[in-house]
Amino acid sequence: MGADPTLRDRFEHGLAAPICLTWELTYACNLACSHCLSSSGRRDPLELSTSEAKALIDEIAAMQIFYINIGGGEPMIRRDFFELIEHAVNQKVGVKFSTNGTRIDAEAARRLAAIDYLDIQISIDGADAETSDRIRGVGSYDQARRAMDHLRDANFGEFKISVVMTRDSIEQLDEFEALASYYGAQLRLTRLRPSGRGVDVWESLHPTREQNRRLYQWLLERPQVLTGDSFFHLSALGDPLDGLNLCGAGRVVCLIDPVGEVYACPFVIHDEFRAGNVREAGFAHVWTQSPLFTSLREPGSPGACASCGSYDACRGGCMAAKFFTGLELSDPDPECVFGHGETALEARRVTLRPTPSPDHSKRVTLRLSAR
Amino acid sequence: MSVSATSAFDASAPWQLSEQVSLRDEAFGALAYHHVNRRLVFLKSPELVAIVRGLSSFSSAHEAIDAHVDSSQHQRYVSALSSLFNSELLSGR
Ligand code: SF4
Ligand code: SF4
Numbered sequence: 219m220g221a222d223p224t225l226r227d228r229f230e231h232g233l234a235a236p237i238c239l240t241w242e243l244t245y246a247c248n249l250a251c252s253h254c255l256s257s258s259g260r261r262d263p264l265e266l267s268t269s270e271a272k273a274l275i276d277e278i279a280a281m282q283i284f285y286i287n288i289g290g291g292e293p294m295i296r297r298d299f300f301e302l303i304e305h306a307v308n309q310k311v312g313v314k315f316s317t318n319g320t321r322i323d324a325e326a327a328r329r330l331a332a333i334d335y336l337d338i339q340i341s342i343d344g345a346d347a348e349t350s351d352r353i354r355g356v357g358s359y360d361q362a363r364r365a366m367d368h369l370r371d372a373n374f375g376e377f378k379i380s381v382v383m384t385r386d387s388i389e390q391l392d393e394f395e396a397l398a399s400y401y402g403a404q405l406r407l408t409r410l411r412p413s414g415r416g417v418d419v420w421e422s423l424h425p426t427r428e429q430n431r432r433l434y435q436w437l438l439e440r441p442q443v444l445t446g447d448s449f450f451h452l453s454a455l456g457d458p459l460d461g462l463n464l465c466g467a468g469r470v471v472c473l474i475d476p477v478g479e480v481y482a483c484p485f486v487i488h489d490e491f492r493a494g495n496v497r498e499a500g501f502a503h504v505w506t507q508s509p510l511f512t513s514l515r516e517p518g519s520p521g522a523c524a525s526c527g528s529y530d531a532c533r534g535g536c537m538a539a540k541f542f543t544g545l546e547l548s549d550p551d552p553e554c555v556f557g558h559g560e561t562a563l564e565a566r567r568v569t570l571r572p573t574p575s576p577d578h579s580k581r582v583t584l585r586l587s588a589r
Numbered sequence: 590m591s592v593s594a595t596s597a598f599d600a601s602a603p604w605q606l607s608e609q610v611s612l613r614d615e616a617f618g619a620l621a622y623h624h625v626n627r628r629l630v631f632l633k634s635p636e637l638v639a640i641v642r643g644l645s646s647f648s649s650a651h652e653a654i655d656a657h658v659d660s661s662q663h664q665r666y667v668s669a670l671s672s673l674f675n676s677e678l679l680s681g682r
Contacts, residue, residue: 228615228616233615233620234613234614234616237620282611282613284611284613284620284629310611310624312624335624337627
């Protein structure tokens with residue numbers, strides 16, 4: 219996908235259906251990653267039932283949505299996981315799903331390998347157990363590696379290794395590349411946003427300006443590394459990175475959460491960006507009629523970025539990153555490559571930052587001692 | 590569209606939209622998605638979409654083009670189809 223300016227204008231006005239639809243199947247998760255974008259942990263009792271989920275897949279197929287990105291929580295925890303993905307691919311709706319890998323044993327790997335139109339992304343947060351487990355919990359790295367071994371042994375083909383760029387993982391770019399090539403896998407790097415539990419760790423874990431500059435160079439030299447278009451704020455540094463280079467929220471991107479709520483993007487699970495619920499009038503209705511989406515499809519104003527010569531490349535960056543750091547949407551991205559975001563953050567220090575609305579993190583149980 | 594008319598695309602042969610491809614109408618034309626190579630391709634004119642959808646009912650690409658646009662446009666659409674061919678969107682019949 220090259221950055222074609224006329225096409226980008228079209229996309230800013232929205233499409234008949236999203237290109238990048240993420241559907242989080244469950245809030246349940248057996249891990250508790252510190253940066254979880256959906257604050258997952260506990261299943262929500264109101265999650266879509268199997269028949270509701272299948273009806274949603276039918277609607278997605280009717281809208282000719284080419285593929286869905288399935289996430290969670292840990293999607294494989296749902297007992298109807300295979301039933302649902304098979305229901306989708308049987309109707310030619312491709313499935314890409316993100317998993318922590320803990321449920322991919324030899325048998326699951328063989329079953330996955332037998333399904334067409336299926337992509338798997340296994341998440342790690344470091345190229346070694348120590349770095350990765352610091353974020354994802356003890357033992358999680360080894361489990362993810364075992365899942366990769368099983369997929370390889372089952373001849374799954376090219377799966378993806380997905381890494382969120384933190385201050386630590388960004389120092390291991392070459393190691394991730396080597397790991398991917400060891401498995402014949404594709405490497406996918408995405409941006410750390412201050413969403414979900416990420417709100418609490420973003421400040422200490424987001425890359426420094428110098429690290430971002432190195433990442434930009436590294437990515438420019440490696441167009442084969444996937445990024446889900448997440449680093450377009452770095453395009454302000456020079457040549458644009460591969461991708462659409464725009465905030466796709468409500469235009470080409472959206473999220474359906476486990477209870478059917480539709481949000482503008484997976485990184486803005488907050489009432490302000492809630493467009494409706496698929497249980498009310500269906501997903502197509504929300505996508506085409508929601509007043510929130512209509513307003514997101516109007517041309518944005520450059521706001522505080524108006525005088526920046528790089529606005530055309532970076533478009534002021536990521537809406538979610540601004541929102542959850544307490545910035546106005548007209549402010550520069552908190553990680554603006556020229557440091558304007560840091561200045562804006564400084565100026566807004568006193569404002570209360572919004573907290574993500576639903577929180578499904580596991581409750582911490584306090585053990586009271588008898589004595 | 591960046592058109593590279595270098596390939597073995599033969600406009601006098603019969604073609605069709607590949608079975609691996611889904612096509613979705615959009616205000617600007619259509620989006621095409623190849624389920625196997627996972628490429629997303631933009632068809633940026635309604636005429637091109639009509640030609641592509643009609644390919645299978647003509648005995649050559651030339652005929653399919655002539656049915657939808659006038660002759661001054663013909664060569665442009667041969668190039669456009671050729672570029673879709675290069676993205677593996679078309680298959681022979
Ligand atoms: S000032 Fe705004 S447009 Fe310019 S680089 Fe920073 S965030 Fe991007
Ligand atoms: S809000 Fe950020 S993460 Fe969401 S679509 Fe926009 S740029 Fe991407």
